[in-house]
Amino acid sequence: MTESHSQIDLTVSDVTVAYSNGHVALHDASFSLKPGTICALVGINGSGKSTLFKAIMGFVRPVRGSVRIAGQPVKTAHKKNWVAYVPQSEDVDWSFPVSVWDVVLMGRYGYMNFLRMPSAHDKQRATESLERVKMSEFKDRQIGELSGGQKKRVFLARALAQEGRIILLDEPFTGVDVKTEGTIIELLRELRDDGHIILVSTHNLGTVPEFCDQVVIINQTVLAWGATETTFTEENLSLAFGGALRHLRLDHTDVPGSNRNEILVLTDDEGALVVRPNGSKQAPVGKSSEKL
């Protein structure tokens, strides 16, 4: 590992993206992330989350502003394999004739020679990545033959094999069973401790306080960003979701007017955020592996 790895940060400044049909998907979006963080990108569908990802991936060029990775433009970052992308399940062609091993090896293409012949080191990295996500026994299966959670783990292994320092995850918990969700979260925590930047796009509010230490709240622009405790608040969420959040106040006290035992539930039907009277936030019981 070169020493520059500890300096690989992500800075998004005043990014404005307009599509060719005139629609402005994102405007003046700004935030920055230092190494060693798991950050949630929170917003409704159509809020510009995927546009932001596309800007970091270099698929759209901002009409204003810039995305810088360790001070370098996006293209340079890709050449150095600094950014890894774990796609949504819907975006993958599962009937493509490739095996699990093929997909994980694809993570190493940036390191291979012109003819893309994997070296022993490449194969070793790929094997290690598969072991880390506990998918070694499925090495030779075609990717369509796996369960939802297994499919997600294959692409995580690919990101690991690529040794990307910034890992973008697009809605990683949809269609995934609870056990795999736990495995993924644990893996992400390990990667964070290793100094990676993990950016998770999600609208599952419940899991956010559990494992994300920072959030970026987005609705056509960055409304707020920062540490979860201070940023992931009811006011900011209301801004982001407008009227699109269910706001349930459950009052289980005999004293009318007292809000001592009030529980606040915020949800867009995907994953509820429960705010207890003492201000602590988490997902409802039974959904996560953490004790309340």
Next chain:
Amino acid sequence: MDYLLTPFHYDYMVKAILVSGLIGGVCACLSCFVTLKGWSLMGDALSHAIVPGVSIAYLVGLPFALGAFVSGIVAAVCMGFIKSRTRIREDAVIGIVFTTFFAAGVLMISVFPSNINLKSIVFGNILGIADADIVQMVVISTVTLLVVCLKWKDLLLHSFDPNQARAIGLNVGVLQVTLLTLLAATSVAALQAVGACLVVAMLVTPGATAYLLTDRFSKMMFIATGMGVGTSVVGAYASYFLNGSTGGCIVVLQTSIFLLTLLLAPRHGLIASRLAARASVARFRQRAASRHPAIPEAVRS
């Protein structure tokens, strides 16, 4: 001025212009459904898949249009069958079926030489069209227009959201078959006007052009039909002076109008979009400068 009126002195030109206009209009009307349903290349496939039907019809002594029509329907059925039973994508299925049918047709023509002029199948023969064929085309056109006028709302719903159509009790199978049949029949008629390779243009370009000009389906049908009739008539007329392929002239005109529309359309054209994008960005910046933090309009409500 007199010179410009010369084509109308010739019977065959008048027939060609009128028939082209009729076919152009009918195809354009259907093209609204075709482009919406994503069947653009199906039109291309159908126009090639009719060839074995034509050669068999000649061998057996049946009307050429009947053979063509049956062949087209059989091809469509094969495509549907393969697509529903395998994991092969739709475009590949279309490709396999129509090339096989076309090859079979060409094989038969080469083995059993007949009166079939392959050239006129591929390139159309509107200038030399027989009266019997004209009658055929008028009948097909009238029936198509009638069905569309009566049933366009159901056909539209089926094209847009077949599940919803099923849910409200429409017979989805019948609608699918109806659309396919109309498409096959119109392809056969258009084939005689512009030839197999260009039928696709008549069945796609007018609809796409109208799509860029409006957001209402009923308006889209009117615009498309108008454009279809107009371009076919003018194209056939112009081909007299250019002394070039009639089908070619019609399609070149249609494509040119599409490109112009693409550029200049008031809301969906390239220039308009770019201006709209610039205006939006400027608006957002203004709002951000005047109010802090920036709250997008959508959230405030």
Next chain:
Amino acid sequence: MRLLEPFQYGFMIEAMLMAALIGTVCAVLSCYLVLKGWSLMGDAVSHAVLPGIVLAYIFGAPLAVGAFCSGLVCASATGWIKSHSRVKEDTVMGIVFTGLFATGLVMFSKVHTDVHLNHILFGSLLGIERSDQIQATVTGTLALGIMLGRRKDLLLYCFDPSHAKAVGLNTTLLHYLLLGVLSATIVAALQAVGIILTVAMLITPGCIGYLLTDRFGRMTMIAVASAIFSSLVGTYISYFINAATGSCIVLVQAMIFLIALIAAPKHGLWVNRKKRRATETGQSEVVTPAG
């Protein structure tokens, strides 16, 4: 031995070899096209080469170069219009290639050439000129070389363009490389075997491979094998029934596809029917993976 007659003629052997070579190149390309969803791009580009050919003839340039440029223009224009308007891809493809073809037709009818339309439709497999043979062979081999050399990058680009970008591949270059190979292959194939066979060769072998295996490497090999087999058998049969050679080849290939469709070990109709019956009678625990 009547059956060995065709092999006595030099032109027959040359025809078989030429068809097999072109078939191989097209078969490898068809694997990428089928997976990327570009099957009908081959059809479109094959028609779109016409104006290029006519223009090249007018300016005295090599016809193959004109055809190649024309094909690239079609593919690029389709992509550009699709990403800059709300019109869908298949519609754009139809408009662009017919527009180009019609332009070519109008020009063709004004210019007197000795390029017979029949040659474009059917190729001149049996009467191919030496110079055309060499040209087709060189172009075909070049296209094959490029595809084999960049096969992993091309496969990644077809499977996951986002990841390709993330590992630093130039996806724009790969995109135009694939289109360029397509145009070049079509030009070579048109000279040899004509449009009917070209379009079929760019789709069917890939589909046969896709039905029979789950591994890309094997898929390519099966595609090539079926292309070579159908080329040889088709040409051979055409001698005896005195029919258009290209059509015979296409029909043999279609028969192979039909057999694969029914009998494929994992994705064929027989197997699927057995699976369905088993679930219906509750005989087997068919667990379809979720997601």
